[in-house]
Amino acid sequence: MSDLRELYQEVILDHNRRPRNFRAIEGANRHAEGYNPLCGDRLSLYLQVEDGVIKDASFQGAGCAISKASASMMTDSVKGKTLSEARDMFEQFHQMVTGNADPLAHPERLGKLAVFEGVRNYPARVKCASLAWHTLRSAVDVKDEVVSTETE
Amino acid sequence: MTSIAARPQVGFNVRRIREDFPILRQTVHGKPLVYLDNAATTQKPRAVLDALMAYYSEDNANVHRGVHLLSERATQAFEDARATVRRFINAASTREIVFTRNATEAVNLVAQTFGRTRLGPGDEVVISAMEHHSNIVPWQMVCEEKGASLRVIPITDEGALHLEEYERLLGSHTRLVSIVHLSNVLGTINPVQQMIATAHRRGVPVLVDGSQAAQHMTVDVQALDADFYVFTGHKLYGPTGIGVLYGKERLLEEMPPYQGGGDMIKSVTFEKTTYNALPYKFEAGTPNIAGAVGLAAAVDYVTAIGMDSVTAHERELLAHGTAALSGVPGLTLIGTAPEKASVLSFVMDGVHPHDIGTVVDQEGVAIRTGHHCAQPLMHRLGIPATARASLALYNTREEIDALVAALHKVRQLFT
Numbered sequence: 138m139s140d141l142r143e144l145y146q147e148v149i150l151d152h153n154r155r156p157r158n159f160r161a162i163e164g165a166n167r168h169a170e171g172y173n174p175l176c177g178d179r180l181s182l183y184l185q186v187e188d189g190v191i192k193d194a195s196f197q198g199a200g201c202a203i204s205k206a207s208a209s210m211m212t213d214s215v216k217g218k219t220l221s222e223a224r225d226m227f228e229q230f231h232q233m234v235t236g237n238a239d240p241l242a243h244p245e246r247l248g249k250l251a252v253f254e255g256v257r258n259y260p261a262r263v264k265c266a267s268l269a270w271h272t273l274r275s276a277v278d279v280k281d282e283v284v285s286t287e288t289e
Numbered sequence: 290m291t292s293i294a295a296r297p298q299v300g301f302n303v304r305r306i307r308e309d310f311p312i313l314r315q316t317v318h319g320k321p322l323v324y325l326d327n328a329a330t331t332q333k334p335r336a337v338l339d340a341l342m343a344y345y346s347e348d349n350a351n352v353h354r355g356v357h358l359l360s361e362r363a364t365q366a367f368e369d370a371r372a373t374v375r376r377f378i379n380a381a382s383t384r385e386i387v388f389t390r391n392a393t394e395a396v397n398l399v400a401q402t403f404g405r406t407r408l409g410p411g412d413e414v415v416i417s418a419m420e421h422h423s424n425i426v427p428w429q430m431v432c433e434e435k436g437a438s439l440r441v442i443p444i445t446d447e448g449a450l451h452l453e454e455y456e457r458l459l460g461s462h463t464r465l466v467s468i469v470h471l472s473n474v475l476g477t478i479n480p481v482q483q484m485i486a487t488a489h490r491r492g493v494p495v496l497v498d499g500s501q502a503a504q505h506m507t508v509d510v511q512a513l514d515a516d517f518y519v520f521t522g523h524k525l526y527g528p529t530g531i532g533v534l535y536g537k538e539r540l541l542e543e544m545p546p547y548q549g550g551g552d553m554i555k556s557v558t559f560e561k562t563t564y565n566a567l568p569y570k571f572e573a574g575t576p577n578i579a580g581a582v583g584l585a586a587a588v589d590y591v592t593a594i595g596m597d598s599v600t601a602h603e604r605e606l607l608a609h610g611t612a613a614l615s616g617v618p619g620l621t622l623i624g625t626a627p628e629k630a631s632v633l634s635f636v637m638d639g640v641h642p643h644d645i646g647t648v649v650d651q652e653g654v655a656i657r658t659g660h661h662c663a664q665p666l667m668h669r670l671g672i673p674a675t676a677r678a679s680l681a682l683y684n685t686r687e688e689i690d691a692l693v694a695a696l697h698k699v700r701q702l703f704t
Contacts, residue, residue: 140318140651141647141648141651141702144647145644145702150702150703153703175659176642176643176658176659176660176673176674177659177660177664177667177673177674178673179673199641199673200641201641201642201643201644202640202641202644202703203643203644205641259647261647262643262647265643
């Protein structure tokens with residue numbers, strides 16, 4: 138099970154069991170839907186953005202442990218960030234899980250999110266980890282549509 | 290027609306059968322491979338691999354054209370394959386056996402020829418709630434074009450068709466019934482013989498999607514009285530890229546061609562083209578000759594073992610698997626119809642099927658997770674996805690036990 142623990146780190150299992158920010162935000166001024174047609178995972182993301190800063194973030198939906206934990210930790214980590222910083226985090230995260238960058242080179246940029254590094258060794262699961270982030274980018278860029286992992 | 294013997298017949302030796310499949314000898318993630326994704330595709334016996342190699346090494350040429358020896362040999366091999374398939378499903382004539390890329394293309398062929406000429410505004414095509422997307426979307430496309438509509442036979446919570454509802458759906462506007470023989474998600478064996486008889490009493494033809502049936506049970510298209518029957522080679526231990534459309538000669542004769550090109554014509558001038566005879570009218574362009582040869586080798590392989598023995602062996606595995614999986618805490622089997630075969634779909638409390646799939650893969654066990662190309666069925670069942678173990682003739686009780694042991698590890702990790 139040692140290999141699996143690299144993917145299913147304790148922090149990820151904890152966020153899967155008790156997802157944070159698992160709610161809708163009444164009157165949220167940014168909202169996006171994420172959908173992975175390969176596995177049927179769905180995600181609704183809510184942001185409260187004021188003066189270019191994400192004041193609150195939350196999500197609802199159904200998905201696997203990786204996608205749920207990713208959404209939970211993402212909503213935690215983008216609170217207080219500017220939209221520009223959130224876009225930058227998307228890029229960092231995406232590069233980490235697709236194996237195109239070494240997060241250890243800039244550990245400060247992703248912080249706790251580095252627990253998802255193990256995903257890069259499970260190509261079939263990369264989209265599970267990135268669904269929430271694709272949805273975030275859509276909400277940040279105010280695209281009023283369902284974002285799909287298959288359009289990337 | 291389902292033929293089920295009570296016990297595996299004498300001579301069915303799964304250990305010896307496994308030696309025929311080179312791919313099964315490997316380990317994955319350091320564990321012996323336990324391949325339980327057979328509803329997606331089956332592995333290929335040495336006999337099929339050898340047939341492909343021999344065809345390309347010794348006989349390769351284009352069919353139905355040359356006067357040279359290799360072309361004659363290739364044509365002979367291709368047409369022998371057609372004859373083998375005819376015998377396998379007991380069609381009346383090789384004119385009724387059309388080679389396609391896969392079962393999906395076979396359904397599309399019927400939808401775009403039979404469907405486009407028979408359907409008009411207000412007409413209806415009857416399908417079921419347990420269809421694969423390949424037996425939904427082609428009908429939606431032609432219905433949209435022709436102003437016709439789909440009617441859907443509902444299912445019970447156990448995953449059996451509501452036959453009374455089926456009878457009610459058959460009306461004066463019904464032009465075709467298209468139903469799956471064996472559900473890829475639920476394992477349900479539908480009573481297609483009875484359903485065809487019911488439709489025929491109202492003058493309605495029936496297409497049966499046998500993608501999951503032809504490798505698990507004896508299929509006799511004449512006994513079923515099926516108007517169309519489709520299946521694919523790669524789920525029947527054959528190569529990918531070769532499928533079969535069976536159609537009654539009378540219906541195929543009336544249908545316009547599917548695609549235009551070489552091989553499907555008798556004569557061509559710029560003013561007019563005369564189409565070729567059956568089945569070539571539906572086989573435009575160079576076909577998958579090696580694929581057909583490989584499929585015939587697969588059919589010969591299964592026939593030599595005996596389909597009744599295969600059915601009996603898999604039936605015993607299914608019973609063992611059903612009992613063993615039921616003993617895993619928090620596991621719910623999806624699809625518990627009285628008549629079922631070869632498929633064990635399930636969900637586990639608090640664990641998403643994708644996580645199940647990843648964890649058991651690390652134990653060497655290959656299963657499928659997701660919606661299995663049956664999103665309307667998932668919606669009906671109220672679940673986003675299932676995990677699915679699906680059986681083939683080379684699987685063993687020990688492999689089912691390996692799956693169960695891996696599922697206990699899933700529980701350890703997630704609870």
